Amino acid sequence: MQRARVPRRLPPLAPLLAAGALVLGGSAAAAALLPGGTAGAAPPAAADLNPSDVTANLWEWNWPSVARACTEHLGPAGYGAVQVAPPAESVSLAGTSEGAHPWWEVYQPVSYGLTSRLGTRDEFAAMVTACHDAGVRVYVDAVINHMAGHDNTVNTTYGGSAFDPQGFSYPAVPYGYGDFHHANDGYCNDDDAGIDDWNDKSEVQNCELVALSDLKTQSGYVRGKIAGYLNDLIGLGVDGFRVDAAKHIDQDDFAAIKGALNDTTAEGRPPYIAQEIFPGASNPELQAAAFTRNGDVLGFAYAMGIKTQFQNGTLSNLEGIPSWSLEAASSQTYAMVTNHDTERDGSTLSYKNGGDYTLANYFLLAYPYGRPAVFDGFAWSSRGQSPPADARGFVTDADCASGWQCITRSTGITGMVGWRNATASATAVSDFTATARDVIGFSRGSLGWIGLNDSAGPSTASYATGLADGVYCDVITGGTGPGGCAGTAVTVSGGTATVTIPAGGAVAIHAGARR
Ligand SMILES: [Ca+2]
Ligand SMILES: [Ca+2]
Ligand SMILES: [Ca+2]
Ligand SMILES: [Ca+2]
Known part of the structure; x- marks a missing residue:
């Protein structure tokens, strides 16, 4: 998933207002959100x-x-x-x-x-x-x-x-x-x-x-x-x-x-x-x-x-x-x-x-x-x-x-x-699982899961993912795409997913890339 970026030279509130993220009563309310209450101050780069x-x-x-x-x-x-x-x-x-x-x-x-x-x-x-x-x-x-x-x-x-x-x-x-x-x-x-x-x-x-x-x-x-x-x-x-x-x-x-x-x-x-x-x-x-x-x-x-x-x-x-x-x-x-x-x-x-x-x-x-x-x-x-x-x-x-x-x-x-x-805010590894010497999976709290397969054939196994139940889009094969996933979809049920990891490949899902 790629997120849209705000061009850095726009005044700080314009993109938020344009995106409809804030509904405010006018410039006085907008100014109140800025440090020092000064509307139009240079944005912090x-x-x-x-x-x-x-x-x-x-x-x-x-x-x-x-x-x-x-x-x-x-x-x-x-x-x-x-x-x-x-x-x-x-x-x-x-x-x-x-x-x-x-x-x-x-x-x-x-x-x-x-x-x-x-x-x-x-x-x-x-x-x-x-x-x-x-x-x-x-x-x-x-x-x-x-x-x-x-x-x-x-x-x-x-x-x-x-x-x-x-x-x-x-x-x-x-x-x-x-x-x-x-x-x-x-x-x-x-x-x-x-x-x-x-x-x-x-x-x-x-x-x-x-x-x-x-x-x-x-x-x-x-x-x-x-x-x-x-x-x-x-x-x-x-x-x-x-x-x-x-x-x-x-x-x-x-x-x-x-x-x-x-x-x-x-x-x-x-x-x-x-x-x-x-x-x-x-x-x-x-x-x-x-x-x-x-x-x-x-x-x-x-x-x-x-x-x-x-x-x-x-x-x-x-x-x-x-x-x-x-x-x-x-x-x-x-x-x-x-x-x-x-x-x-x-x-x-x-x-x-x-x-x-x-x-x-x-x-x-x-x-x-x-x-x-x-x-x-x-x-x-x-x-x-x-x-x-x-x-x-x-x-x-x-x-x-x-x-x-x-x-x-x-x-x-x-x-x-x-x-x-x-997954940056989940600083520890959890659910580290080795289903074989050369096949592993682990989570970053409830924010993401990855499986890595260093063997010569595909590997199918069930993993605890830490993620909420739902359908996620593997980011190795393109993440979310028009109308669903660009590549592989992974279903998490009861926190667990049964995943086939390609030979010499990986499958990675996170909370920000759901179908
Ligand atoms: Ca020297
Ligand atoms: Ca010497
Ligand atoms: Ca190897
Ligand atoms: Ca010398």
Whole structure:
């Protein structure tokens, strides 16, 4: 079910009155409903953004493509946010050992200008406006731990800004040699400045990650430049940040940067923060829990655990998630099935896993752990491969029929975004039932029920649903449609439903999608 949205620029009462939802005696009565009793005051923009914790991570989609996705798909489906790839001007590498213009170019910024392979500053700004108008927040992947690799042998860039990789010189910011960490400089106690002890907090945070020029975030000047970049994005309407390589920035330094950020323009609150704390450290100071005071963390352990259960066909084990040892509490986690790094290193499922990947994304949206982000990147066959781009590396429009993944707009996933939004207030899992090791069902209170079948054949069984008696429309097959259900109808009687779940598929019903 898709609900109509109120265009954000209408005065606050007009849509309600137009819809006949309120019958009032005139403007005085209407004014009494507004804070301060002032008719015609600017509406709180927050009311116009989708009340949803679901993000679509449209990784390396160019800005016009993100804008169109927000307007045509993400907003109408009820997504709360879209995550976009790093927007800063970056290196442009026509020839590398991984081919022309590898995807990781955008993780090597050369300035904080917004002329990039994903579009211009104007296109970025227009994208944010289009997404907000569709009810969708914009979260930016912020690369602030480092600038480009000092091992680059060319200094070509997408916006034309000059930089000197070996000289650590970025005149467009400007940053110079002294704004970076160097070998044995009193910060990085290492002879070649490259991190090799991944459990030494000082080395991990003050030395270089794979030759990337590491910013001296202890410097007030450097912190000011980073905060200036993020505040520029906030000024364009950006609502939050996925902080790249956050593990490599001292927690106190990032707290100081965060303290200098403006509130968001749309909702007037601090930007949402999701920190990339790559797992693997045994030193507690480098584990996710040591970073949550600065914001949420990416849910790597959850994604890896999901992979194991869906690949092994052991969905019954998902009942035990509350006892899994995960990075952080649900309220501090940005959850996912995959992202651009883990789909390449194979630590999580990806589009290459077919049905398991789709089913795992349904589960991500159904299960109340973290703020789920559904990923759509591009199809790839070699690890460093460029996104579809022109000869100069500028990314071409995302085409779902050619080269791009578009699960975020699929019927099943958009149905599940609606399901998650409709069940949000039922925060616990109930009625968890495993009718086989690879077939499960569970409820979210009295608001929704889902069944998932990871076996090779259809599975028919009876489930306690928690729902009121009636006929519901499965949202995986389209939810409600003209004159009934677009797809499968499910009858609940005495709180129980007998459901046939397709092989490798799911059936999901909620109180907001009844026939
Ligand atoms: Ca060392
Ligand atoms: Ca070293
Ligand atoms: Ca660092
Ligand atoms: Ca499986």
